[in-house]
Amino acid sequence: MQLRSPRADIVALALLVGLGGIFAVYFILPFAGLGERAISDGRVWELTRSSEVRAALVLSLWTSVLATLLAIVLGTPIAYWLSRSSFPGRSIVDALIDLPIVLPPTVAGVALLTAFGTRGLVGEPLDELTGIRFTFTSTAVVMAQLLVAAPFYVRAARAGFTSVDPQLERVAYTLGASRVETFVRITLPQARAALTAGIVLCWARAMGELGATLIFAGSLEGKTRTMPLAIVDAFERTSLGLSGAVSLSIILLVVAAVVLVFFRAVTPDDRGSAWR
Amino acid sequence: MALSFDARLHLGGFDYEAAFDADDEIVVLFGHSGAGKSVTLQLIAGLLRPDTGRIANDGRVFFDSASSTNLRPQDxxxxxxxxxxxxxxxxxVAExxxxxxxxxxxxxxxxASALLERFDLGGFEDRAPRSLSGGQRQRVALARALGREVPxxxxxxxxxxxxxxxRRxxxxxxxxxxxxxxxTVLFVTHDLREAHLLADxxxxxxxxxxxxxxxxxxVFRRPVSRRVAELTGVANVLPGVVVARNDEHIQVDVSGLRLHARTSEAIGVGQRVEVMIRAERINxxxxxxxxxxxxxxxxxxxHAYxxxxxxxxxxxxxGPELEVDLPSRPYEVLDVASRKRWTLELPPEDLHVVAAD
Incomplete structure (x- = not known):
């Protein structure tokens, strides 16, 4: 076997620095552009205080938080069940849950319309019987976000639960803890890091949801026009323009950064979740 | 009788059937992995459910297929x-x-503190399990298991x-x-020495x-079959044929060598048998x-160990090929190292004869 020559080492180092550098610059430049605009364009700060922006922010925050809470409530039992059982067709269930992750969001929007739209599978009889309509309501925004974002939580939670040694739960049973008690006192704390990561991913995806919301919920100011939709809208209307899009983007960036820092702070590091 | 156990179970391709009892003693469940030792414990703990059978401890019925009783592991x-x-x-540790x-x-x-004290872990209450040594962790696990005052x-x-x-x-x-x-302790192991040391x-x-x-x-001196002899480390299991019998005295031909032994089993002349002797019993x-x-x-x-x-x-x-274990001292006294040819004595009282399968 031939030892690597010093020259090969230098080439490898050059590649690492070169490619890594290009990648880093590519990542930093867009944010630099955003920052430069925010500083040079006086209208940006003015617009962040406009009622339109405020309405979009409030709508985005509460819908994405609600969608995330629904994902946790509805998704946790399924995630736990998938982590602990094996049955024929399990991979199909797994695939169904993962589907919205790889599906273009616009397709999810169309699919939601065909199910819950006024002439949809469930939507039409529901409309006739009760007069309840989902389309073009804030409910539709939450539904679109839930469909697109919940799989991110379920995936992470399933992986988190799978990594918890079932032996811990079995021993807890023999120590007198019921299944629910064991889940709360043993399984949940063990999976906390994974669950937190899933919650952040799910919320971020819900916050950024655009395609499905646009098709299923539309873009009605104050009702269904979330931050991403407001950014699109800003381009189409002359009143806000690029300055409006930049101010909306800056707000989203700040919110995202705050959430990220917060969850980093409350999440235990790996030492807490893995033990041998 | 503290524990009485009788269970049958089909688990995929695994077919399980076992019955035994245990009093205030250590019963060691010994065997290779996959033999059914751990399954037995899980059946008793309630983590696995037998197809049929009855499991009870101190009169408390854990499982009884006849009366459809099946206590949860919690109970x-x-x-x-x-x-x-x-x-x-x-x-x-305390939690x-x-x-x-x-x-x-x-x-x-x-x-919890009192219990930890008894396991020589006083003062370790607030430590995290991963900060303990292997032996300390082991004792915490024992203390935790005894926390419910189990029988x-x-x-x-x-x-x-x-x-x-x-381990010692x-x-x-x-x-x-x-x-x-x-x-009452049930102890699963695949370690022969551990089984010998702990088992009542x-x-x-x-x-x-x-x-x-x-x-x-x-069990160690009178294995009932060739398989048990192999599992319990009987080095010499010699196939032979009974050539004479007089009351409990029996003579067996093993590869042309005539061995005298005693047995109370119903083994007749002409029958194929296994003659067993542990390696350390040969002189x-x-x-x-x-x-x-x-x-x-x-x-x-x-081979020296x-x-x-x-x-x-x-x-x-x-005669048969034989395996002999000799402690270091007699090995040196007899000067085995400089001599190849020996006379081996197989004491009749150390020979154990069972009918061949």
Whole structure:
């Protein structure tokens, strides 16, 4: 076997620095552009205080938080069940849950319309019987976000639960803890890091949801026009323009950064979740 | 009788059927992995459900297929310790021990401390399990299992991951704890020496069945079959044919060598048998004397281990190949190293004869 020559080492180092550098610059430049605009364009700060922006922010925050809470409530039992059982067709269930992750969001929007739209599978009889309509309501925004974002939580939670040694739960049973008690006192704390990561991913995806919301919920100011939709809208209307899009983007960036820092702070590091 | 156990179970391709009992003693469940030892503990703990059978401890019925009784593991009150220990990593040592206890927190804390004290872990209450040594973790797992004041302790290879000296300490600690708490202990192991050291009674598991169950010495000295002999480390299992019988005296032809032995089994002349003798039961003699059960043989191979030597003998005339264990001292006194040819004596009282399968 031939030892690597010093020259090969230098080439490898050059590649690492070169490619890594290009990648880093590519990542930093867009944010630099955003920052430069925010500083040079006086209208940006003015617009962040406009009622339109405020309405979009409030709508985005509460819908994405609600969608995330629904994902946790509805998704946790399924995630736990998938982590602990094996049955024929399990991979199909797994695939169904993962589907919205790889599906273009616009397709999810169309699919939601065909199910819950006024002439949809469930939507039409529901409309006739009760007069309840989902389309073009804030409910539709939450539904679109839930469909697109919940799989991110379920995936992470399933992986988190799978990594918890079932032996811990079995021993807890023999120590007198019921299944629910064991889940709360043993399984949940063990999976906390994974669950937190899933919650952040799910919320971020819900916050950024655009395609499905646009098709299923539309873009009605104050009702269904979330931050991403407001950014699109800003381009189409002359009143806000690029300055409006930049101010909306800056707000989203700040919110995202705050959430990220917060969850980093409350999440235990790996030492807490893995033990041998 | 404290524990009575009788269960049958089909698990995929695994077919399990076993019955035994246990009193205030240590019953060792011995066998290779996959023999059904751990399954037995899980059936008792309620983590697996038998197809049919009856499991009861001190008159409390855990499972009875006849009356459709099946207590949850939570309600069985048995201590269960697994090889990986399964300490709860996010809880402190004291919280682990308190986990199974009932009552107000201060009371549980007091009891946990008292229990930890008995396991020589006083002052470790607030430590995290991962900050402890292997032996300390082991003792925390035992203390946690005993936290509910259980009458029955199930130990699934609890010492397998530890080094030898630590295992010795923990074994004697287990014997002490068993006495102090008056426990029935079921101890699963695949380690022959551990089985020998701890067992009051011994159950030999193989392929989902108990091949033999009885007092330790009985099982070690009188295996009921070739398979049990192999599993319990009987080095010499010699096929032969009965050539004479007079009351309990029996003569067996083994590869042309006539061996005298005693048996109370119903074995007749002409029947095929297995003659068993442990490697450490064979005597080495320098000169051939006129006595029964001797064979002239030479050393074919030998192997030294810490406490002694294992010698493999090839017969000079008729007779079987034999394996002999000799402690270091007699090995040196006899000067085995400089002499190849020996007379081997197989004492009749150390020969055990069973009918061949």
């Amino acid at each position: 069985r009150h048995v201590g269960y310790v697994v090889q990986e220990l399964a300490l709860f990593p996010h809880l402190s 682990n021990v308190m986990f199974g206890m009932d009552g107000p927190r201060s009371e549980r804390q007091r009891r 029955l302790l199930l130990l699934d290879e609890p010492f397998s991951a530890l080094d030898d000296s630590l 300490t923990l074994r004697s600690e287990l014997l002490r704890v068993r006495r102090e708490f008056g426990l 009674r011994l159950a030999i598991f193989d392929q989902g069945r108990i091949l033999q169950f009885g007092p330790r010495e009985e 080495l003699r320098r000169v051939e004397e006129a006595m029964p059960n001797v064979v002239a043989a030479e050393i074919r191979d030998e 810490g406490a002694g030597h294992t010698l493999w003998f090839r017969p000079l005339g008729d």
